Amino acid sequence: MGDLSPQLIEVARSLLRDEKVDLIIGYESGSLPLRTSPCFIRRPDEAERLVWNAWCENNLATYLRGRDEKIAVVAKGCDARAIVGLVMERQLARENVLIIGVPCQGIMDRRRIEDQLEGKEVLKATLADGEIILAGEGFEERLPQQDFLCQGCLTCEYRTPAVYDLLIGDPVPALEVADPFPEVRALEARSSDERWAYFSQEFSQCIRCYACREACPLCYCQECFIDQTQPAWFGKTDDPSDTLIFHLVRILHTAGRCVDCGACSRACPMGIDLRALTRKMIKDVREWYGYQAGIEVEAIPPLATFRPDDPQEFIK
């Protein structure tokens, strides 16, 4: 796929020039290699800052709520699913957001790339012909892009947004995914003691910065349960039980809503495997209710309705 940035810039410029929207939320080049940064464009002459590439890891849907402007937003398949979720949950009026869909062949996992380099600092990163070309002080390394995609991108079934107003470039074919949940099955197959050990270890790294919550477009409660003080339901220390219960409750609250964009795990500075939990939720909702979040605006969320034939094995 060629560079779609020029086309995106052109579209953005005319949307602003023709006053179709007041604001365009997209990505611009980052200050660090392996990164881009969200940007807010209000004037046609600023549109040239926009880029679209495989470093565009943030889910921009998280910026959409509570604005009284007419907004256009650059959205990958997963980001568009989050926007659909927000519309379904009446957080956003569909007519107030113009979705500029971008076909996505997967986002690069910067952490795995950095791990691969074992401490060598990347000063420049380029993507070309399926390769990541990394350059630093006294080294150049080429890695296959395919091997360094974010985990969620490997089983993504919506690389072209399911819902959009404008699409930049051509749709990309959907991936043939035989089993969308191989790693969830692997975790399920382990004993409860092993799982406990795994989760305890992972969450022991948590510093309670709430980057996961803030990055999640669907984590928008006006007052998060963890911030309630009268009464204070849960502890806020780094005690393992306090930390784990925060993550469990937050993730349970996204059951049937999580669109598997991976924004939480990419935002986590400690690299905690948050998707080990979110993916289990997604799998259960899909298997029990045949539902995937954020595909159709008119769909009925499974946890907001009841059918007599709903699975209810959990009632003992």
Add this chain to the structure above:
Amino acid sequence: MSDRVIVKSAITDVLEKLLKARRVFAPVQRDGLLRFEPLRTGDEALLDSHNSKRPLKEIFFPHSETLFAYEEGEVAIMPLPEEQRVIFGVRPCDARSLLLLDKVFNAPDVQDPYYVTRRENTILIGLGCNRPLSTCFCTTLGGGPFTTEGLDLLFTDLGDRYLVETVTERGEALVADSPYFREAAPADVNLKAEIAACAEQTISGPSVEGIKEKLDGMYEDPFWDELHQKCLGCAVCTYLCPTCHCFDILDEKEGSRGRRVRIWDSCQFPLFTLHASGHNPRPSGRERMRQRIMHKFHYFVENYGQIACVGCGRCIRNCPVNMDLREVLNRIVVKRGA
């Protein structure tokens, strides 16, 4: 006090020896994260890596700290942390960050006994930065990859050996009678000077000269409206910052027992300034982002005469949306530069 040299192969033995009398912290790689942790054995220390993910402050000002506990009317105040400790591999920026924290937790009028006791009981062995990262900007904040401020000893990697500079008496006491250290040759000292000059040259960053005065007139500037837009409002920058020190005090109770605990808190959270009445004087990201910048580059300067940033770059590398403090500072300086 003259400089010494120690061969790298002897470091494990030195650490093992230190471990007999003290708790010894050093950078270790556990579960993919580089972090200062208490060593179990001397060979765990990882000294050829970049700076730790988590800041050094947590060893003195932990994320969560119980101040007292009670049960059935009996109150137990937490004893002072008397344990003797050494931290090995402290980067010069992190050492300087502790001097800034001292101004808050060990002020002439108020001392935090837990913090002060830990500071007094902890020897800091520094490790100069031969290869600063591209996000390091210590030199623009009065520091440098080989400054000794706040350290007891400074090690410099000379290849197969370290040059050891003594900074304080207690640093001297640690190496004085140790058989592992020998007197440095002039060549060792010269090599260190070359390495230091080379490392310093690689560091660049925004000028912060006169930034307090520039911020003086910027409280209501539209700059803040625009700046905060992409900020998610998480606490990555403040929690991983080695100088951010805001905290909250919580009371946890269950029946007749409970505890008072101090935890890190962040000016980036709405709850940080939420009044009991429901009013919030910093209602949006605009005010909260302004607070973070103002506290470091204006209020701290006003209160203590120094900028509360050491240029370690942790906030830059770890921000989920690539908010770059260097760019923010550049824009402030340029804005009112005339």
